[in-house]
Amino acid sequence: MIDGGTMVDGRRALITGITGQDGAHLAELLHAKGYDVYGLIRGQNNPRREAVEREFPFVTLIEGDLTDPTSLVRAVETSDPAELYNLAAISHVGYSFKNPTLTADVTGKGVLNVLEAVRVTGRVEQTKVYQASTSEMFGGLDYNRPGDGYDEESLFHPRSPYGVAKLYGHWIAKNYRESYGMFVSCGILFNHEGERRGQEFVTRKITHAVARIKLGLQPHIELGDLWPKRDWGYAGDYVEGMWRMLQHPEADDFVLATGETHSIEEFLTLAFGAVGIDDWRPYVKQNPAFMRPAEVDILLGNPAKAENVLGWRRAVDFPGLVSRMVDHDLAEQARIAGTNVA
Numbered sequence: 490m491i492d493g494g495t496m497v498d499g500r501r502a503l504i505t506g507i508t509g510q511d512g513a514h515l516a517e518l519l520h521a522k523g524y525d526v527y528g529l530i531r532g533q534n535n536p537r538r539e540a541v542e543r544e545f546p547f548v549t550l551i552e553g554d555l556t557d558p559t560s561l562v563r564a565v566e567t568s569d570p571a572e573l574y575n576l577a578a579i580s581h582v583g584y585s586f587k588n589p590t591l592t593a594d595v596t597g598k599g600v601l602n603v604l605e606a607v608r609v610t611g612r613v614e615q616t617k618v619y620q621a622s623t624s625e626m627f628g629g630l631d632y633n634r635p636g637d638g639y640d641e642e643s644l645f646h647p648r649s650p651y652g653v654a655k656l657y658g659h660w661i662a663k664n665y666r667e668s669y670g671m672f673v674s675c676g677i678l679f680n681h682e683g684e685r686r687g688q689e690f691v692t693r694k695i696t697h698a699v700a701r702i703k704l705g706l707q708p709h710i711e712l713g714d715l716w717p718k719r720d721w722g723y724a725g726d727y728v729e730g731m732w733r734m735l736q737h738p739e740a741d742d743f744v745l746a747t748g749e750t751h752s753i754e755e756f757l758t759l760a761f762g763a764v765g766i767d768d769w770r771p772y773v774k775q776n777p778a779f780m781r782p783a784e785v786d787i788l789l790g791n792p793a794k795a796e797n798v799l800g801w802r803r804a805v806d807f808p809g810l811v812s813r814m815v816d817h818d819l820a821e822q823a824r825i826a827g828t829n830v831a
């Protein structure tokens with residue numbers, strides 16, 4: 490980790506999406522670097538609040554919602570951040586098909602609300618913003634052939650309400666950069682996973698089920714399509730890239746990816762293999778309820794710009810990611826069940 494020893498004592502950072510996977514990794518990273526970390530949390534009784542307070546007692550929580558501009562102004566005024574990481578979103582692609590209007594309001598217009606909170610409080614010159622853009626803005630092979638991987642210049646063709654909302658967020662962020670000279674960098678991040686990933690996403694759904702199947706706690710897992718391919722990295726590596734984007738002298742767009750793509754079938758093979766099950770097929774049932782009206786067939790990213798300009802490198806490879814997640818879930822499920830794992 491370049492600059493791993495750099496301390497920035499007392500610099501203030503505001504993270505939206507503090508209760509999510511990336512929020513947790515980033516809070517940890519910024520705290521280790523000496524930042525004062527603030528986190529935006531929504532709802533009058535957020536079920537994840539207690540866990541955040543327990544795991545990250547150093548984070549100052551501020552109540553607010555991406556759909557409530559007044560709350561964002563208050564959050565920016567209270568935290569007075571040098572760096573604002575906008576990670577909050579409705580982030581599940583399948584859910585976005587079922588709730589497209591809400592997704593547009595939160596994942597799309599919510600970005601505008603965050604940028605406006607920085608602008609109207611007079612912080613254009615003092616607050617750097619990170620916007621969480623996504624590989625879901627690219628459409629997959631039928632629309633946009635990636636060659637050696639999608640990069641910052643590739644065409645966009647989003648295939649879900651989530652992807653469309655994120656593309657609005659991406660372009661409004663660039664617009665504020667160009668219109669007001671605001672330091673807004675967009676990280677176009679490919680899938681990143683880990684032991685903090687929500688169980689609604691396919692990787693964690695699989696590793697959680699593999700652990701329970703191995704321990705005899707559930708008979709099988711139900712999934713949707715198994716042929717799509719994704720460029721899967723480790724979330725801990727990717728938050729380091731977010732931070733580097735805001736340390737770079739100029740605001741810009743950067744792809745973070747591994748440069749490898751694997752199918753869900755390959756993920757299943759490694760995950761079941763990690764617990765000694767060679768053939769996963771008897772344990773996997775397909776259920777159309779988990780299929781989407783439109784699918785992104787293959788995502789493959791080209792991280793050359795982030796590697797060359799930011800010096801960013803991912804450390805965890807695909808087999809390392811899968812075994813890390815399975816090991817974690819096996820230990821956790823064994824603990825819950827009161828079983829010893831040999």
Ligand code: NAP
Nearest residue numbers: 506508509510511554555576577578580621623678680681
């Ligand atoms: P995540 O685990 O789903 O977390 C999403 C966060 O957004 C949660 O903290 C959630 O809080 C918050 N949120 C949802 N609606 C909100 C609202 N109306 N107001 C304020 N907060 C709200 O997502 P993640 O995996 O950490 O991803 C972080 C960001 O990167 C997201 O913007 C995602 O779209 C983007 N991204 C993720 C990936 C990936 O592979 N993980 C790849 C590319 C881009 P609650 O606890 O209140 O629900």
Ligand code: F7E
Nearest residue numbers: 580582623624625679680689690691692712713714717779
């Ligand atoms: O699906 C297929 C599904 O939901 C991956 C988000 O973080 O990364 C994520 O979006 C693939 C898709 O992630 C199930 O159809 C099969 O082809 O884990 P996922 P995602 O849709 O790629 C991007 C970069 C983001 O920005 C998003 O915020 O797996 N799949 N069966 C399934 N997916 C789920 N969730 N559940 C299944 O049972």
